[in-house]
Amino acid sequence: MLTTKQKVWWALGTVAVLVYALFPVAAIFATSFKPSSELTSGTFLPSSPTLSNYESILAGDAQELFLSSLRNSIGISVISTVLASILATLAAYAIARLDFPGKKLVLMTSLAVSIFPVISIVTPLFNLWRTIGLYDTWPGLIIPYMSLTLPISIWTLTAFFRQIPWELEQAAQVDGATTYQAFRRAIVPLAAPGVFTTALIAFFIAWNDFVYGISLTSTSAARPVPAALAFFTGSSQFEEPTGAISAAAVVVTIPVVVLVLLFQRQIVSGLTQGAVKG
Amino acid sequence: MSATTGPGATSSPTAAPSSSSARNANATSSRKPRRSARRRAEARLGWILAGPAFVVMLAVTLYPILQAVWESLFNYQLTAPDDRTFVGLNNYLVILTDSIFWRAMGVTTLIMVITVAVELVIGFGLAMVMHRALRRLRGLLRTAILVPYGIITVVSAFAWFYAFDTTSGFVNSWFDWVPGISSDLNWFAETPTALIVIMASEIWKTTPFISLLLLAGLAQVPGDLEEAAKVDGATPWQVFKRVIVPNMKAAIMVAVLFRALDAFRIFDNVFIMTQGSAGTEVLALLAYRTSIGQLQIGMGSAISVLLFLCVIVICFIAIKVFKVDLAPAQGGK
Numbered sequence: 001m002l003t004t005k006q007k008v009w010w011a012l013g014t015v016a017v018l019v020y021a022l023f024p025v026a027a028i029f030a031t032s033f034k035p036s037s038e039l040t041s042g043t044f045l046p047s048s049p050t051l052s053n054y055e056s057i058l059a060g061d062a063q064e065l066f067l068s069s070l071r072n073s074i075g076i077s078v079i080s081t082v083l084a085s086i087l088a089t090l091a092a093y094a095i096a097r098l099d100f101p102g103k104k105l106v107l108m109t110s111l112a113v114s115i116f117p118v119i120s121i122v123t124p125l126f127n128l129w130r131t132i133g134l135y136d137t138w139p140g141l142i143i144p145y146m147s148l149t150l151p152i153s154i155w156t157l158t159a160f161f162r163q164i165p166w167e168l169e170q171a172a173q174v175d176g177a178t179t180y181q182a183f184r185r186a187i188v189p190l191a192a193p194g195v196f197t198t199a200l201i202a203f204f205i206a207w208n209d210f211v212y213g214i215s216l217t218s219t220s221a222a223r224p225v226p227a228a229l230a231f232f233t234g235s236s237q238f239e240e241p242t243g244a245i246s247a248a249a250v251v252v253t254i255p256v257v258v259l260v261l262l263f264q265r266q267i268v269s270g271l272t273q274g275a276v277k278g
Numbered sequence: 279m280s281a282t283t284g285p286g287a288t289s290s291p292t293a294a295p296s297s298s299s300a301r302n303a304n305a306t307s308s309r310k311p312r313r314s315a316r317r318r319a320e321a322r323l324g325w326i327l328a329g330p331a332f333v334v335m336l337a338v339t340l341y342p343i344l345q346a347v348w349e350s351l352f353n354y355q356l357t358a359p360d361d362r363t364f365v366g367l368n369n370y371l372v373i374l375t376d377s378i379f380w381r382a383m384g385v386t387t388l389i390m391v392i393t394v395a396v397e398l399v400i401g402f403g404l405a406m407v408m409h410r411a412l413r414r415l416r417g418l419l420r421t422a423i424l425v426p427y428g429i430i431t432v433v434s435a436f437a438w439f440y441a442f443d444t445t446s447g448f449v450n451s452w453f454d455w456v457p458g459i460s461s462d463l464n465w466f467a468e469t470p471t472a473l474i475v476i477m478a479s480e481i482w483k484t485t486p487f488i489s490l491l492l493l494a495g496l497a498q499v500p501g502d503l504e505e506a507a508k509v510d511g512a513t514p515w516q517v518f519k520r521v522i523v524p525n526m527k528a529a530i531m532v533a534v535l536f537r538a539l540d541a542f543r544i545f546d547n548v549f550i551m552t553q554g555s556a557g558t559e560v561l562a563l564l565a566y567r568t569s570i571g572q573l574q575i576g577m578g579s580a581i582s583v584l585l586f587l588c589v590i591v592i593c594f595i596a597i598k599v600f601k602v603d604l605a606p607a608q609g610g611k
Contacts (some may be wrong), residue, residue, distance in 0.1 A: 019421075028433070116343075123582050211545055226433075
């Protein structure tokens with residue numbers, strides 16, 4: 001049993017962690033409900049909260065800018081996550097289960113690519129994409145996003161797959177299952193959570209990208225949300241777009257919070273899986 | 279979390295059998311050729327599966343960096359593409375003798391060192407709280423800690439920027455009793471104050487990652503060792519220094535290396551908050567401004583290549599000098 005003193009310490013520790021994690025989110029959340037007259041008030045909470053900032057990004061002046069970037073972000077992030085998951089699942093399966101020369105090379109390459117400075121390849125890509133017409137297009141971002149999503153997916157999935165008791169597949173076959181049934185019934189249920197978790201982490205990384213987004217796009221044709229936020233302007237030259245940016249920031253943070261709420265256990269295991277072992 | 283899997287384990291019997299048709303076809307042939315044919319079939323299947331991912335990774339990184347190395351040897355501006363001339367290493371000479379580059383290098387290194395140090399301390403604190411937390415608090419704590427991890431860096435940058443901003447922020451009015459902070463303090467006008475806010479955002483957003491890695495490391499510290507030390511009368515600090523840290527050194531080193539490399543590439547926070555003004559320009563921003571902003575592809579490529587070399591040097595130092603063992607990061611010992 002805990003003593004009262006311990007209980008107090010636990011309460012304090014928990015509150016400290018919660019404040020640390022949520023305070024900046026609360027700050028931008030509060031700002032997003034401020035009417036433009038209150039944006040300079042210097043207070044934390046709005047005194048007369050309004051939805052006008054949300055109106056402007058979802059139905060008003062900033063609608064075109066925000067909604068198209070939201071579409072781009074979702075589409076590009078999802079496609080690059082799916083592609084990376086497929087490629088990484090195949091690769092991780094081979095690394096975890098087969099013995100072939102060069103599998104260490106594949107793993108080391110994925111480690112090297114994951115620490116690769118993105119900005120270093122932006123210049124050549126910028127030039128190349130302009131020449132071959134991929135500049136400011138979805139594929140023009142999906143391809144470089146592979147450098148973000150693929151290495152971590154291979155790394156994490158390999159760690160997951162190494163823990164799967166592959167003998168189960170044979171056991172099922174001994175029990176009379178066909179090769180396909182054995183795979184479908186014994187292996188897929190064990191492998192699916194790892195693939196899902198990895199995809200979730202890859203999605204976060206793609207969703208977060210700013211360097212590629214700002215360097216390889218120029219219009220709303222492909223510009224993702226983080227880059228679009230940097231281009232928001234107020235409704236007049238003298239007005240700061242603080243409210244609209246805050247509202248947009250809240251909107252793009254909601255999916256993150258929902259995913260975290262639903263899958264915190266999986267995300268934590270996925271993040272620690274690939275990185276620290278032994 | 280098992281410590282038994284690893285590179286060694288993959289060649290163990292559990293990993294070997296597969297139901298590929300190539301092998302079944304060979305199963306009836308004589309013993310010795312069967313083994314080598316089997317090995318060859320396995321190698322082929324391995325590369326068929328891992329090959330596409332491998333090729334894509336090289337295509338999106340190795341090819342562009344080679345292109346950057348090549349273009350860095352030219353005086354090449356997109357505004358005058360026909361005037362492209364070969365200048366050898368001249369771009370590097372210009373950059374390496376330019377104080378702007380060295381200043382950006384200094385600021386980047388400073389940010390890297392301070393953020394990683396602070397993150398390690400806060401990260402340890404968070405990891406300790408999560409590690410010792412009661413079962414029913416654990417989910418809540420982990421969920422909270424994952425919010426900064428999942429949030430877009432640009433959003434974090436705006437949140438911190440607006441909080442400290444002179445016109446829209448509340449920090450100045452909340453903390454005006456602190457010496458040095460007044461209602462008209464412009465945080466983004468001076469290098470030290472601007473860097474403080476930039477680093478605060480960077481630290482807030484990335485500490486959860488470090489703390490989760492440390493949490494995984496903490497789980498590997500043998501509990502009975504801690505108990506034994508306590509029974510022998512060790513203070514909490516002694517337990518921490520003599521038992522906990524030595525037993526999770528590998529986890530700490532890997533976390534520090536990954537974060538250091540990440541911090542060295544800092545871009546988003548600086549771009550949003552100051553755009554490099556007030557002496558906060560970092561290397562990534564300098565590269566961006568040179569090539570995308572001023573369309574000086576040759577010069578920008580040279581900065582990109584130098585940045586890449588810096589990352590390699592940091593890795594090299596970490597592995598050779600600090601003996602960071604990446605084997606645990608590979609999924610086993």
